[in-house]
Amino acid sequence: MSLPIYATPLEKTWHHIRRILCCLVFLFLIAPILIVIPLSFNAEPYFTFTQKMLSLDPTGFSLRWYDALLTTGMHAPEAARGSSWWRDMWEHAQWISAAKNSMIVGFFSTLLATTLGTLAALGLSRPEMPARRIIMAVLISPMIVPIIITATGLFFFYSSIRIQDWGIPYLGIILAHSILGIPFVIITVTATLVGFDHSLTRAAASMGATPWTTFRSITLPLILPGMISGALFAFVTSFDxxxxxxxxxxxxxxxxxxxxxxxxxxxxxxxxxxxxxxLVVFSVLLLTAVELLRRRSEKMRAADTSI
Amino acid sequence: MADLSANGAITGSNVAVTPLSTTDGRSLKTALAAAQSRAKRRALLLVLPLLLFILISFVLPIGQMLLRSVHNDAFSANMPVLSAWFDENPGKAPDEAAYSALVSDLRQARADKTAGLIGTRVNYDLAGSRSMFTAAARKAPELEPPYRDAVLAINADWGNPALWQAMRSASTPYTANFYLAALDMTRDPQGNIVRVEESRRIYVSHFVKTFVFSGVITAICLILAYPVAHMLATLPLGKSNLLMILVLLPFWTSLLVRTTSWMVLLQEQGVVNNALVATGTVDPANRLSMMYNQTGTVIAMVHILLPFMILPLYAVMRPIKPHYVRAARSLGASSWTAFRQVYLPQTLPGIGAGALLVFILAVGYYITPALVGGASGQMISNFIAYHMQSSLNWSMAAALAAILLAAVLLLYWLYDRLVGIDNIKLG
Structure with a gap:
């Protein structure tokens, strides 16, 4: 965004105003996410900075709300913090059990979404695929349909097939969340398959590789970055x-x-x-992982074209 | 397959008289067709498991749910005798036979404990009628003929033509009444379609509001995203990747976290108000109320949807070379003309993609309006949730959902036409 030397004073001013505007937009994007971090160490039950916090007085900060996360729902939160306290916490604390449920649902729905989504993306990116456009539109639609409509439809569907009585815990949520995650897997995997050179798989086949070997040692390593970032998207969708x-x-x-x-x-x-x-720390970690994958994928592309 | 057909072509050119054939003697045309259909089947086979999964557990449930908007047999199934009378006597005022049918059905309803269901169904069309059904069903066993007088003795409202009109329209399981209600219309006692009275018109105005809201949010997103995407696109890749993290981090952060942060920021005792009071910009007595109203919803939703605008704009702007604008400037265009006539047209695909995506997502938004919207920030999704969870008028929820879904699918189709679904980019 460098300014040409022939810029008039008016253009120079406008250029600087635009820069400031951009900085404000970045601030708007990031400030609300960062603001919760210091506030979560508040010693008082307020949602704003206290006088003590502003003057960086150590007594204004505390870990009491993190402690509350562990102790809410425990049978004996006041007991001495020995092994029995930790066991109590692990088994009964509300937030811990919620986290466990979220992890279970997230894991299985991601697994389902990634498997089915990758298979479908492989089929969709084949040039012979019939009715590609309409099928793609149907498979991406869970991302577009308002969530309340999806939820309402699934509510009636699951109660009509009595999914609760099937005896598989979380089954309904896992299926629903994998539906919501599938569009992300399809989008990311098809994106890695865009420049895919089909002569690679033909070469493998002509050298006697079975379709499974071809997939495992040729296709999979190339689409893996897309699969993993799709899986991360699917997991976050379920987790949120x-x-x-x-x-x-x-x-x-x-x-x-x-x-x-x-x-x-x-x-x-x-x-x-x-x-x-x-959760913010969690999303920072996820973002880092996705960025690293994207760079790896870009590097592999660059290596491909340079050969 | 390519090898086979190549062989066939060579054999064919040597023996010019016979039609082209493969080495095993089949005609080349059929061999190629077989190979192509095999490849087609293979591709389809890969997609099939997911397609079936989505069709059965996503498309079918939504279709079933939408069916509820036109189908409700709570009355017709539980009031068979009266429904038959309505069928036989179209447009006739209720006579003694009708009242006798009513009483016999109410007696049955009392035995089956379905009076509440029936009353609820009629109540959708005529508010306040549910209790009449439950009360009449309770007394039905003791009623003596003539039934007309006996029923009117329980409650004179049983003679109300509007009630009979409502029962007549409920007597067929298929009805368009929920769509009429969703468009703030109703049937008068003569069966004509009229608008409901002024004070009860809520849905049309909320549909309009939802669309205006989404339009405003899309416009704000575009205005904020355009300069940022331009800046990211013109910076060197290393720097822009670094700044891109500031766009992607909100994208990856939980929606509830972001909504919570806005609640914390915008509350009356929140960070923004406190800062404004501390700097003396705002009088402590009348702090700005930015939460639980439209302002809060718009701010939070712009924040949530902004990355969906920046990313497609950036993807379009990045490959645009600066030469065109420079050429325009060297030919004497002012910077505004160069932007308007040279740069802006090249970014139109990005604007279209981002604006449509943001609009589609905004129209169906539920969580943020539900948490920070208060009374004035509610969108149509929140009404669907209300009818699902609180008023339990599921047919009404389905009718509203059908209208919303139709609008979203229309936009989705437009998106596919203009942008192409394959071009959705994430990060």
């Missing part, structure tokens, strides 16, 4: 999903977003902010 869970999950199937939703609607306490902080 609250509307479908509210409509179809049984009351004991609490997940982190559902617990947060209840916390926000009913009794908002700064404990929510400490959950938010943990």
């Amino acid at each position: 999903e609250v509307v479908v869970v509210m409509f179809i999950a049984s009351p004991d199937e609490q997940t982190i977003p559902r617990q947060m939703w209840n916390g926000i609607r009913e009794s908002i306490s700064p404990a929510i902010l400490s959950v938010a902080t943990i």
